Amino acid sequence: FSSMFQSFAGKANLEMSDLEPALKALKDRLLTKNVAEEIAEKLCESVAASLVGKKLASFTRVSSTVQAAMEDALVRILTPKRSIDVLRDVHAAKEQGRPYVITFVGVNGVGKSTNLAKIAYWLQQHSISVMMAACDTFRSGAVEQLRTHARRLQIPIFEKGYEKDPAVVAKEAIQEASRNGSDVVLVDTAGRMQDNEPLMRALSKLISLNSPDLVLFVGEALVGNDAVDQLSKFNQKLADLSNSPSSRVIDGIVLTKFDCIDDKVGAALSMVYISGAPVMFVGCGQSYTDLKKLNVKTIVKTLLK
Amino acid sequence: MVLGELSGSISRALAQMSNATIIDEKVLNDCLNEITRALLKADVHFDLVKNMTINIKKIVNLDDLAAGHNKRRIIQQAIFNELCKMLDTGKPSFIPKKGKTSVIMFVGLQGSGKTTSCTKYAYYHQKKGFKPALVCADTFRAGAFDQLKQNATKAKIPFYGSYMESDPVKIAIEGVERFKQENCDLIIVDTSGRHQQEASLFEEMRQLAESTKPDLVIFVMDSSIGQAAFSQAQAFNRSVSVGAVIVTKTEGAAKGGGALSAVAATKSPVIFLGTGEHMDEFEVFDVKPFVSRLLGMGDWSGFMEK
Ligand SMILES: Nc1nc2c(ncn2[C@@H]2O[C@H](COP(=O)(O)OP(=O)(O)OP(=O)(O)O)[C@@H](O)[C@H]2O)c(=O)[nH]1
Ligand SMILES: Nc1nc2c(ncn2[C@@H]2O[C@H](COP(=O)(O)OP(=O)(O)OP(=O)(O)O)[C@@H](O)[C@H]2O)c(=O)[nH]1
Ligand SMILES: [Mg+2]
Ligand SMILES: [Mg+2]
Numbered sequence: 001f002s003s004m005f006q007s008f009a010g011k012a013n014l015e016m017s018d019l020e021p022a023l024k025a026l027k028d029r030l031l032t033k034n035v036a037e038e039i040a041e042k043l044c045e046s047v048a049a050s051l052v053g054k055k056l057a058s059f060t061r062v063s064s065t066v067q068a069a070m071e072d073a074l075v076r077i078l079t080p081k082r083s084i085d086v087l088r089d090v091h092a093a094k095e096q097g098r099p100y101v102i103t104f105v106g107v108n109g110v111g112k113s114t115n116l117a118k119i120a121y122w123l124q125q126h127s128i129s130v131m132m133a134a135c136d137t138f139r140s141g142a143v144e145q146l147r148t149h150a151r152r153l154q155i156p157i158f159e160k161g162y163e164k165d166p167a168v169v170a171k172e173a174i175q176e177a178s179r180n181g182s183d184v185v186l187v188d189t190a191g192r193m194q195d196n197e198p199l200m201r202a203l204s205k206l207i208s209l210n211s212p213d214l215v216l217f218v219g220e221a222l223v224g225n226d227a228v229d230q231l232s233k234f235n236q237k238l239a240d241l242s243n244s245p246s247s248r249v250i251d252g253i254v255l256t257k258f259d260c261i262d263d264k265v266g267a268a269l270s271m272v273y274i275s276g277a278p279v280m281f282v283g284c285g286q287s288y289t290d291l292k293k294l295n296v297k298t299i300v301k302t303l304l305k
Numbered sequence: 306m307v308l309g310e311l312s313g314s315i316s317r318a319l320a321q322m323s324n325a326t327i328i329d330e331k332v333l334n335d336c337l338n339e340i341t342r343a344l345l346k347a348d349v350h351f352d353l354v355k356n357m358t359i360n361i362k363k364i365v366n367l368d369d370l371a372a373g374h375n376k377r378r379i380i381q382q383a384i385f386n387e388l389c390k391m392l393d394t395g396k397p398s399f400i401p402k403k404g405k406t407s408v409i410m411f412v413g414l415q416g417s418g419k420t421t422s423c424t425k426y427a428y429y430h431q432k433k434g435f436k437p438a439l440v441c442a443d444t445f446r447a448g449a450f451d452q453l454k455q456n457a458t459k460a461k462i463p464f465y466g467s468y469m470e471s472d473p474v475k476i477a478i479e480g481v482e483r484f485k486q487e488n489c490d491l492i493i494v495d496t497s498g499r500h501q502q503e504a505s506l507f508e509e510m511r512q513l514a515e516s517t518k519p520d521l522v523i524f525v526m527d528s529s530i531g532q533a534a535f536s537q538a539q540a541f542n543r544s545v546s547v548g549a550v551i552v553t554k555t556e557g558a559a560k561g562g563g564a565l566s567a568v569a570a571t572k573s574p575v576i577f578l579g580t581g582e583h584m585d586e587f588e589v590f591d592v593k594p595f596v597s598r599l600l601g602m603g604d605w606s607g608f609m610e611k
Contacts, residue, residue, distance in 0.1 A: 028351070031532075107554070110416060141454075144447075144448040152447075194557070222531065222533050223530065224531020224532060224563050226531075226560055229558060257415060262533070262536075264532050286445070
């Protein structure tokens with residue numbers, strides 16, 4: 001351990017063996033913060049690659065050099081490359097005389113329907129009129145759940161009960177929204193496992209039939225290594241299975257249950273790293289106001305603490 | 306299968322060790338590193354993994370192993386024992402008996418699969434000749450009662466709940482009382498999702514347990530949960546004394562290590578796995594055959610007697 005704190009001032013170029021102890025400690029720290037193993041490993045490799053052969057600045061320790069390089073890498077990854085301004089895009093769609101459509105997708109029980117309702121509330125606060133589309137036509141109570149939120153928020157809901165084709169329900173909902181002049185349609189979908197071929201195909205159909213303006217992947221901050229598999233498979237299957245020429249991917253991430261994890265914030269990093277999609281909303285509780293923006297600085301600080 | 310990938314990684318690590326002509330410190334360390342990585346990849350809690358590796362090393366003290374000993378077998382056995390130790394608390398869970406009233410309370414984090422697993426559990430026992438009943442003590446989540454009601458109706462299981470009453474404790478007491486009078490022998494209480502960071506919700510859960518006096522509290526965990534699993538499980542256990550664990554959503558490439566860490570945190574066995582959204586997608590869980598299957602080994606029975 002002590003070698004980590006040795007001062008290399010004036011020493012020749014850094015070698016892999018100089019970096020290894022500090023990197024190992026850093027990787028372990030990321031793992032305890034719930035970063036997926038594969039991602040922690042790749043990050044350490046890239047930090048190593050960026051440092052090997054460099055000269056250590058005088059009076060700095062290897063460990064702080066490694067930490068600084070990691071911090072840079074984390075900030076770079078978590079800072080969105082594509083920025084999406086939902087409010088602006090909603091207004092643009094409105095000017096074209098059509099509703100802006102957001103579809104919520106993800107595995108079972110992560111918080112799609114609840115955070116859809118929170119986003120509905122947030123849009124309302126910005127004087128945007130919203131309609132909900134109950135396209136989870138499978139899970140018991142899913143329609144009633146959404147109906148309850150619609151009633152509490154006094155938002156119209158389009159529903160056709162259970163066992164209907166969700167792609168068709170979504171289509172009709174969007175038509176209805178055009179008729180009644182709603183600015184935004186929020187499409188709830190059933191949860192599904194990323195390996196379930198028939199259900200993934202059905203989702204792909206819903207998306208290619210309706211080409212929503214925004215596909216939001218809802219993932220919970222509690223998730224461990226499966227985050228990588230979930231995001232890559234949702235992305236990949238939406239792209240593979242859609243029959244439209246311009247293949248779709250996930251546009252943004254809703255990171256939920258952020259209030260359940262204390263300092264184990266690693267899922268945020270895993271999700272963004274693997275998909276390249278920005279975290280657009282953070283769900284941090286079960287009431288309508290529990291919706292935040294991701295604070296990159298805080299996440300990076302927590303990861304390295 | 307839960308820990309499915311882990312199985313492959315461990316077998317590979319063991320096979321590599323078998324290929325080595327002599328087993329020295331380096332071969333052992335490589336093998337343990339591989340296994341450590343595989344366990345972390347499967348979401349097993351970091352501290353548990355650390356301890357497991359230390360224990361294995363202690364048991365497999367190379368210097369102490371005389372030449373005649375079969376080192377590979379000793380190492381394999383150490384891994385097997387450590388996995389069993391993590392998954393097997395040695396404490397059997399409460400088993401409901403037909404004709405004798407049992408109250409079972411389901412608790413867990415938000416969205417872990419409590420409501421779904423409640424019905425599966427009821428349905429499983431109904432087929433075995435029990436008279437189950439479901440009580441919806443979740444007055445918080447939108448649509449919770451409708452969900453339970455629709456599930457129960459499909460399975461033809463009596464249910465109790467309310468659209469108006471907002472106090473879950475009141476509903477739980479009334480529901481349990483009602484079904485006791487109706488001579489149901491398996492009364493299942495579904496509760497709202499909650500987490501340790503919200504003290505008031507934990508207090509509510511404690512009151513629910515105090516007023517319904519469950520014979521068994523089942524902690525339901527999602528198989529995809531990561532490093533937060535251990536402390537959440539511990540917190541639930543501190544509040545309501547968990548007696549068994551159900552791990553859900555285990556079909557597909559479930560990792561499961563986080564949820565299985567809950568066993569260590571609650572000292573309670575996993576009793577069922579949820580393997581799909583449908584009522585009958587529910588499997589009984591048994592530790593030892595599971596671990597042997599996991600290690601991809603044939604006959605481990607020799608290892609089990611100690
Ligand atoms: N603590 C906490 N709980 C949340 C959050 N978001 C959602 N939940 C809870 O998580 C549970 C599941 O939420 P849902 O919105 O039903 O999840 P879903 O993804 O729509 O579930 P399915 O449709 O069944 O796949 C509910 O109990 C919600 O109240 C959050 O940010 N924090
Ligand atoms: N694929 C799969 N889905 C499951 C399984 N068990 C539950 N689910 C799904 O997971 C989601 C959440 O399940 P619920 O039973 O509503 O979870 P809960 O713990 O009662 O949720 P709250 O009451 O909101 O805390 C639903 O979409 C279920 O259909 C399973 O074994 N496999
Ligand atoms: Mg939903
Ligand atoms: Mg529930």
